[in-house]
Amino acid sequence: MQYSERLRKLSTYLFLKIEQRKKELLKKGVEVIDFGVGDPDLPTPKNIISAMRKAVEKSQNHHYPLGTGLPAFKEAIAQWYQKRFSVSLNPEKEVLVLIGSKEGLGHLPLAFLNKGGIALIPEPAYPVYQAGTILSGGIPFFLSLREGNNFLPDLKAIPSNIARKAKILFLNYPNNPTASVANKEFFEKVVKFAKKYKIIVAHDNPYSEIYYEEKPMSFLQIPGAKEMGVEFGSLSKTYNMTGWRIGWACGSAEILKGLAKIKGNIDSGTFLAIQEAGIEALNGPQEATEEIRRTYEERRDILFSGLKKEGWQSHKPSATFYLWAKTPVGYTSEKMASILLEKAGILATPGSGFGPSGEGYLRFSLTLNKERIKEAVERLRKISL
Numbered sequence: 570m571q572y573s574e575r576l577r578k579l580s581t582y583l584f585l586k587i588e589q590r591k592k593e594l595l596k597k598g599v600e601v602i603d604f605g606v607g608d609p610d611l612p613t614p615k616n617i618i619s620a621m622r623k624a625v626e627k628s629q630n631h632h633y634p635l636g637t638g639l640p641a642f643k644e645a646i647a648q649w650y651q652k653r654f655s656v657s658l659n660p661e662k663e664v665l666v667l668i669g670s671k672e673g674l675g676h677l678p679l680a681f682l683n684k685g686g687i688a689l690i691p692e693p694a695y696p697v698y699q700a701g702t703i704l705s706g707g708i709p710f711f712l713s714l715r716e717g718n719n720f721l722p723d724l725k726a727i728p729s730n731i732a733r734k735a736k737i738l739f740l741n742y743p744n745n746p747t748a749s750v751a752n753k754e755f756f757e758k759v760v761k762f763a764k765k766y767k768i769i770v771a772h773d774n775p776y777s778e779i780y781y782e783e784k785p786m787s788f789l790q791i792p793g794a795k796e797m798g799v800e801f802g803s804l805s806k807t808y809n810m811t812g813w814r815i816g817w818a819c820g821s822a823e824i825l826k827g828l829a830k831i832k833g834n835i836d837s838g839t840f841l842a843i844q845e846a847g848i849e850a851l852n853g854p855q856e857a858t859e860e861i862r863r864t865y866e867e868r869r870d871i872l873f874s875g876l877k878k879e880g881w882q883s884h885k886p887s888a889t890f891y892l893w894a895k896t897p898v899g900y901t902s903e904k905m906a907s908i909l910l911e912k913a914g915i916l917a918t919p920g921s922g923f924g925p926s927g928e929g930y931l932r933f934s935l936t937l938n939k940e941r942i943k944e945a946v947e948r949l950r951k952i953s954l
C-alpha cells in the first residue's frame with residue numbers, strides 16, 4: 570500500500586506503542602502497574618450518567634447534531650466561564666462544541682496553515698499539536714520547555730523571521746507532561762507576542778480543574794486574549810469522561826468560524842445526548858470533582874514521597890494528574906522506562922516520547938489506585954539501580 574507522504578511523516582501514536590508493550594508483558598504473566606496513559610480510572614459521576622440515560626431516550630436527539638453545538642450546552646459553557654474565570658463569552662459565536670478537545674486541536678491547523686506554514690509547538694508536549702500541523706501540510710517549529718524556565722517556552726528565543734511567518738502558537742497549562750502551571754505574567758507576554766506577530770494562540774486547557782493549590786487560570790482572562798486566541802476545554806479530565814468524546818473551543822469568533830467550517834465538512838457534530846449530559850456536568854453538583862481532586866492529591870503524595878525516598882528528583886505537581894520525575898543520573902528516559910518495566914513491572918512513559926527536551930524524565934500518570942501506587946513504591950525499593 571502506498572500511504573500518503575503526510576501519513577508517512579506521522580509517527581505511531583505514542584500511547585498505542587505503550588499499550589502494545591503492556592499487552593506483551595501481560596501475556597508473559599508480568600503483573601504490570603500502569604502509570605502510562607493519562608486516562609482517569611474512576612467512573613463518570615452518577616448525575617451525568619442519569620442525564621445521559623434520559624437524553625438518549627429522546628428521539629429528537631437521534632439526528633445529526635450539525636452546526637456549532639447545542640445552544641443550551643454552549644450557554645452552559647459560557648456561564649461556566651463567567652462563573653469560574655469571570656470571562657464573558659457570547660455563547661452563539663464564541664463557543665464551538667467539539668468531539669473532544671483533541672479533535673479540535675488536530676483540525677485547527679487545517680483552517681489556518683498553508684503548505685509550509687509554521688506552527689510554534691512546545692516540546693515535550695501532547696502529540697496532537699504536531700500531528701495536526703503535519704497533516705495540514707504545515708511545519709512545526711519547536712519551542713523547548715526547560716526546567717530552568719518553569720517549563721514555559723522562551724518567546725524571546727524565537728527568531729523574528731520565524732515569528733513573522735508563524736500562524737499558530739500552541740500552549741497547554743496546566744501542562745501535560747511536565748505538570749507546570751503558567752502565571753498571568755507569562756500569558757500577558759504571550760498576548761503581546763501574538764499581537765506583534767499576528768499569530769493565533771491555541772491554548773489547550775483540559776486540566777483547569779485538576780489542581781491542588783491555587784486554581785489555574787484561563788488564557789482568556791488576559792485583556793486582548795480573545796482577539797487572537799482560542800482556548801480548548803474538555804469534560805474528559807474534570808468529570809472522568811474521556812470515552813464520551815466531548816469538549817469545546819471558545820474565544821475569537823473569527824478563529825472559531827474557520828475551525829467550524831473545517832468540521833462542517835468533515836464531521837457532523839457531537840451526539841446531542843452527550844451534549845445534554847454535558848449541561849448536567851457543568852451545571853450539576855460539583856462534589857464529584859472535589860472528590861477527584863482529593864483522590865489525585867493523595868496518590869500524588871504517596872508517589873512523590875516514595876520516589877523521593879528512593880533518591881528520585883521531582884517537583885510535587887500543583888495541578889494535573891502527572892508526576893514528571895527526573896531519571897536517576899546515568900540513565901536515559903527510554904533505558905529507565907525499560908528497566909522499570911522489566912525489573913519491577915512498572916510502566917511509566919519515557920519523557921523523550923513527548924519530544925527531545927523530555928529526555929531525562931519519566932511521566933507517571935496518577936490514574937491508578939493508591940494500593941497499586943504503594944505496591945509500585947515497594948517494588949522500586951527492591952530493585953537496585
Ligand SMILES: *Cc1c(COP(=O)(O)O)cnc(C)c1O
Pocket residue numbers: 607668669670671672695741745773775802803804805806811814815816
Ligand atoms: C487529555 C488531554 C486532552 C484531551 O482531551 P479530549 O477532550 O479527551 O480530547 C487535550 N490536551 C491534553 C494536553 C490532554 O492531556
